[in-house]
Amino acid sequence: MENLKINNKNLSAIGQRIAVPKYNRDIIKTGIVHVGIGGFHRAHEAFYTDQLLHNETIKEWGICGVALLDFDTKIYNTLKEQDGLYTLIVKELDGTHTKRVIGSIVECLYAPENPIKVIEKMASPEVKIVTLTITEGGYNYNEATKSFDFTNPLIIHDLENPDTPKTIFGYLTQALKLRKEHGLNGITIQSCDNIQGNGHMTQNMLLSYVSKAEPGLMDWIDKNVSFPNAMVDRITPVTAAEDIAHLKESSGIDDAWPVVCEPFKQWVIEDNFISGRPSWETVGAQFVEDVEPYEKMKLQLLNAGHSVLGILGALLGYNTIDEAVNNPNISAFLKHYMDKEVTPTLGGLEGVDLDAYKQSLLERFGNINIKDQIERICSETSAKYPIFILPTIQSQLASNGSIKLAAFLTASWAIYSLGTDENGNALNIKDALKQDLNEKAKEAKQHPTAFLELESVFGALKQNPVFTEAFVNAYNDITSNNIEDNLKSINSAF
Structure with a gap:
């Protein structure tokens, strides 16, 4: 031909x-x-x-x-x-x-x-x-x-x-x-x-x-x-x-x-x-007439879900999103994050079956033919975090809701920003704030909350004692153990 x-x-x-x-x-x-x-x-x-x-x-x-x-x-x-x-x-x-x-x-x-x-x-x-x-x-x-x-x-x-x-x-x-x-x-x-x-x-x-x-x-x-x-x-x-x-x-x-x-x-x-x-x-x-309920649902479930899979998957050495979501521990963590921390912030969504939507996301993420690169998903996380993840944290803090899973994800990003996965392989980080993130990630080895000092990304999170306590606990758990075992422990609590 x-x-x-x-x-x-x-x-x-x-x-x-x-x-x-x-x-x-x-x-x-x-x-x-x-x-x-x-x-x-x-x-x-x-x-x-x-x-x-x-x-x-x-x-x-x-x-x-x-x-x-x-x-x-x-x-x-x-x-x-x-x-x-x-x-x-x-x-x-x-x-x-x-x-x-x-x-x-x-x-x-x-x-x-x-x-x-x-x-x-x-x-x-x-x-x-x-x-x-x-x-x-x-x-x-x-x-x-x-x-x-x-x-x-x-x-x-x-x-x-x-x-x-x-x-x-x-x-x-x-x-x-x-x-x-x-x-x-x-x-x-x-x-x-x-x-x-x-x-x-x-x-x-x-x-x-x-x-x-x-x-x-x-x-x-x-x-x-x-x-x-x-x-x-x-x-x-x-x-x-x-x-x-x-x-x-x-x-x-x-x-x-x-x-x-x-x-x-x-x-x-x-x-x-x-x-x-x-x-x-x-x-x-x-x-x-009003796009807001739809976009909030999509940004904080699909886009944030991508970031969850990207950061955790990168640390475990995966290359594609379908590999990450087909890890049962990551998949269970993502389900809990969507159900326990994101869903309470979404309010009424007329005409939307939220449970069906969340299930469809897991199926889409798991499409083995797409092979969406984790490196692409993790690129420019410093611009994505304030849009996809921070609003969920802020809403949950305001209502005394759970932020444990988001804190774990944020701590995982701090580890990711050091530039290697758990097997010691170099991560190709593409981010306008790559150098700043890396410097704060290094400082976080001694003082974990140093990572939260980038106000352009985290806003005032470092001043919130509820979040900082959850973040420090998660950071210490990750550095004293490994991602997979931590995920198992977190998932068993739900």
Whole structure:
């Protein structure tokens, strides 16, 4: 079987092998600019939009994908060479692969190469929505001060060099300024990141920046820009070399960067779009008045659950999430954490069977075909902890609920931050605060609570005697024994 390079020219031939876009991509206009064209966006929003574009009456909602950062060169070059096309490989629970080519990304831009072009695209009349997947850390939020971090060197650069920005805030500010100057309609800025109240977060952080960068723009933004909240969900592991090779061997398709994901997908969106929106509800998205109950459930169960499996699994020497969850001691710990510490904080969830949802998470985590790398899950934990885990701890402390399991997880993270697993193997830690975490983890050998001194991550936890006692006990238990035996002991208590 001849290998076909994925591009517009070969699309018809590829369509003889797997599903391809049936719409004419040449007539699709860009209505959405998306910043952060990594795997999750391409498995989620771009997938939903691709399905929508199969309605032949819809021609105005193509996506312009923007690679924002210097290290995004590879994904930009790949998509550029492939005319924005890529293969989505859904790894089903039964081991089969469902493959289709996604065509909704009709333009690609590399921001570091031409910042003005990106700004002008965001400010073009046909663009109605800017969507974001910039990761939790991309919002420049300081947990300790509860405010925008103006000490960030990149932010300082953007304030001093507005025409050559490096952060999303610099780009959005200049684009909105241009829209105002050209007398254009407003625009919607929609976060697709795992942050509770992600629309509110986007709005607050952007306005903080604008208040210093372009204060005269504040009123215009208030009247002309909307920031809907949304909850997003689809497990999307890093594409492995084996995935690329298997696609070529099984289907004869040469795709330099396909995306793999689980079959489950969910997108719950607040219906707050100031200049129109795609009818994503016709392809499975859900528009609601209040996203908060859904996103809180997802962040504190699924995302926090991932962190539990990642940290504990890493210390035990596992490489993938399915390996970790299939360890009965880790799985039981996670069940207890979800039931005893997270569930009491969630309140009423109308129309949601919480027990069934939690059981589905364990099944999804255990999908042996996904092979989600623990290294990926543990990356940037310092940005994830304040969003996924800290709210549960704070809520439980306020109601005198259990925090023993969260304290054990936090102590495990302190051990993880030393940089080796229990077998003495080096851990490849990827975190913006890696050095700070490592220094505090070393201090914690003598004084365990030193690890809690990073206020940008832990807020005021070190000042809470209930939590610090549980944390110190857990830390001492781990250092005097091993993770597995501690898990057995904890689980036996429930």
